Amino acid sequence: MVEEAQLLGILKEYFGYDSFRPLQKKIVDAVFAGKDNLVIMPTGGGKSICYQLPAVLLPGVTLVVSPLIALMKDQVDGLTANGIPAAFLNSTQTETEQQEIFSKLQTNELKLLYVAPESLQYIDAVFSSGNISLIAVDEAHCISSWGHDFRPAYTQLGYLKNRFPSTPMIALTATADKATRKDICEQLNIPYAKKHIASFDRKNLSLEVRPGTKKFGQILSFLNQRPNESGIIYCLSRKNTEDLAVKLQNAGFNAAAYHAGIAHNERTSIQENFINDKTEIICATIAFGMGIDKSNVRWVIHYNLPKNLEGYYQEIGRAGRDGLPSSTLLFHSYADVVQLQKFAGNSGNAEVQLAKLDRMKQYSEALSCRRKILLSYFGELISEDCGNCDVCMNPPEFFDGTVIAQKALSTIYRLKGQEPVSVVIDVLRGSQNAVILEKGYQHVKTYGIANDISWRDWQQYIIQLINLGYVEIAFHDQNKLQLTAIAKNVLFENEKVRLADVNLAEVQKEVVEKEQKAAPDNLFERLRKLRLELAKEEEIPAYLIFNDAALKEMEKARPMTDDEFMQINGVGRQKMQNYGYRFIKEIIAFSKEKREKKKTSKGNTHKVTLELYKEGLGVEEISKKRGLATTTIYSHLAKLYDSGEDIDLHKFVSKADIEAVQKARVELDNPDALKPYYEHFQEAIDYWTIRLALTILDKES
Structure with missing residues (x-):
């Protein structure tokens, strides 16, 4: 020795x-x-x-x-x-x-x-x-x-x-x-x-997951808050890496694409430029970063959902190797899941890969501390929430789910950890299908103990118990559910378990009481009040109409048409039909009141923007000075330009983008709406660039 x-x-x-x-x-x-x-x-x-x-x-x-x-x-x-x-x-x-x-x-x-x-x-x-x-x-x-x-x-x-x-x-x-x-x-x-x-806990990494809509706009906002920082954006396809790198370059960022299709010498050069801080942003497939000891990567974005938690964990681990606070952002979408399911289905061990993908999807949709989920996946169990993930910072409504947890854990225990989630739920609900009867599970003590809870709700509860670290999936053994060491705390030591989003009267009452206390002094509170009224009319919990996150997004985006309302995360076709009119009406009424107040207190808001523009301030500076969204400032500039003011919109829109919009205008069936352009360009050109380009084209024609 x-x-x-x-x-x-x-x-x-x-x-x-x-x-x-x-x-x-x-x-x-x-x-x-x-x-x-x-x-x-x-x-x-x-x-x-x-x-x-x-x-x-x-x-x-x-x-x-x-x-x-x-x-x-x-x-x-x-x-x-x-x-x-x-x-x-x-x-x-x-x-x-x-x-x-x-x-x-x-x-x-x-x-x-x-x-x-x-x-x-x-x-x-x-x-x-x-x-x-x-x-x-x-x-x-x-x-x-x-x-x-x-x-x-x-x-x-x-x-x-x-x-x-x-x-x-x-x-x-x-x-x-x-x-x-x-x-x-x-x-x-x-x-x-x-x-x-070793411990898998990287406390310096913040964890955030967002739905994969309007990704490029969200990425620009993310990057604008982190100027001059190194980061990696992981994409599923080579084409995505190249398209994204070009869009970032056009937006003024020092970015490069990296994937296996690029010549070896060029890949080496790109990698060395990144390591040496000559290139700030790499848009890459997962081949990039393995083993590279660059300590000052400040953020990692996943443009697409990763295929499993191992890969995701390894890739976010490339941020903050120096121990300083670093950010991670994951976008998820149904389209990614479908594509990854195809990949997994063609692999040598499809069943395992599909189960791991499902676990990745559950992580992205989780309602409990994300760090707990990651650590429990690798067998490391922690009792406290991390406080450094999006769920911890914006927690959902919780209720005491101890009895529900005890029923589920007891059933897994009585099935000796030998069955997957579907069989566990069937036992809990007292199903009489062939598998249950052939294996004699109708004689298990917990058989039918919770048939008052729907199959889908049970699935969500068990996913939460897995995320909380009480249950693990044996991927190598037909995805059987097995108890972890801390499950005994719930079964035998009366440890309390908090679960989220359940359709119970107690939760409805709790949410209703909370919402009654809120004074409608801003748009968010007014939308909450409207949501409460609808919940009472339909006799359902308020959060089943829209969750707080959706209302927050409505407050920020202020949708005033059906198309705009459909862009809000959490708004599906059915909810649009059921509630869209009432919410849009409330938003329009609120906005009208605000405009009236601004007219009396500030004068003409467009003129204020014009004066600041003439002083030489940029859009971001005007936005910050006025406390208004950049999209609002762009709107002001477009209207000022249209009304004949000396505004140079060409500063904000490239010649190539104007030409692309002009060409699309001829090809599109509905060239008077913005959304067809946005879809035509596959998100490559954002809404406001399209709007400004159309304003220029209208004026010049």
Whole structure:
């Protein structure tokens, strides 16, 4: 065993740290003891040091299997900069370059050699020399078909342990659930590896999820609040990365696209520009970022829903590696789910991948602390809400769901954790289908204990119990529901459980009483009052009409037509038909009152905007100074321009956009409305650019 003082000396000398992070010392000691290890440590948690530090002190070379050329280059560059002799072998090198590396290996000049799994066959000379002191398998989840990033080439790595049985092996990954961890050890032939699992809690990352409508406008707003910060936008398709990068460039942002279809040299250049802060924003497919140690990524946006929580967690982990507060934003839509279902259906283990996608969808629609959901997915259970996610910061209405939780947990317990969610619900509701009767579940004590709750509501409650960490899904075992360690607190220690959004009289009463106390002194309160009136008329809970988030969005957007009202998140066709007229009428009445007040108190609001424009202020500055939305200022400028004032709208609309709108005007069936243009351009041009372009075209014609 190496003395701690010597280890700390190496740590400081080569890596610049005065002390180890949690688990690092324990792992390093296990390596020097000749043991195999499985290391599960979040992105930025310091996995690399667990094999790089031992490599400095071990007599031979440490062989590192790594999946990406970009990752290898980044690691080797970092090691070389730290004074540690390292190299990588891959298909991009010339034969002369490879021979030079082989020569260095023969003379023991290298401490670490990085190699892709596909290239192992080319380094038989290294194996024959017998001077391999340690084998590290990085991104080890790639070996498992249960994992989120399965790579067939990794499955051949099991022979390494057979060939070097006495050489310690260390497998490392940032994300692996229970099934994946077990699979990694079995496939690498290290079934008795010591497991080191670090906390997955990245407290500095804020978590936010939004519906995927008007995404580009939301992204612009997000970025305008974070000027000059580095970030990554992950997209599902190559086309999305390119289109988004162009739109951001046109909006004045320093952005670039990155995907596997771009030539290798150009990809390398894009990556290095990002690492070196020459490019601020990368619009990328998931291939980007793995293993890149850029500490000052301040935000990560998912333009599309990821296919599973492992991938999502790993990708958001690329933000805030320096420990400073960083933001994550995820957009989700039904279209993404449909596309990902097709991908999963064509995979080798479709059932598992579809179940994991379903779990991802549940996360995006969750009504409980998102961090709790993420951590419980990886087997880490916390009792307190995080306070740093959108659900915690804008919590829904809750009720005491302890009895409901006890019924569900008791049923899972009595079914011995051997059934999926559908069977659990059927037992709770007393169903008499073939599965229940064949297995004799009609004799289970909790059979029919909760037939007063609908199947759909039960599904939502159980999803919440999974999200809260009381239940887990055994993806590797036919998606069976099983209790976690903290479920006993609810079953036997009377721990209270709060559930959200349930159609019970008590909740209706609670919501009604709360809303009665609110004074209608702004539009939000007036809409809440209207919602309460409708709820009483229909004898349903108020939140079933529209939730507070929808009302907040109405307050902000002020929709005054059916089309505009349909753009509000939470407004479907049926709700539009049932309630649209009453809400639009209220919004129009409120807006009219506000206009009258402004006329008497401020004079002509357009003239105020005109004076500020003449002073040289930009739209954002006028918006901030007047306390009005930028869309309102654009509206003022359009009307002022139309009425003959000296306004240069060309400052706000590019020539290309005007030409595109002009061309679309000829092609569209309904060229007098904005929405057809917006759909025609597939969100590439926002509403106000279209509006200004049409104003210019009308004036000039």
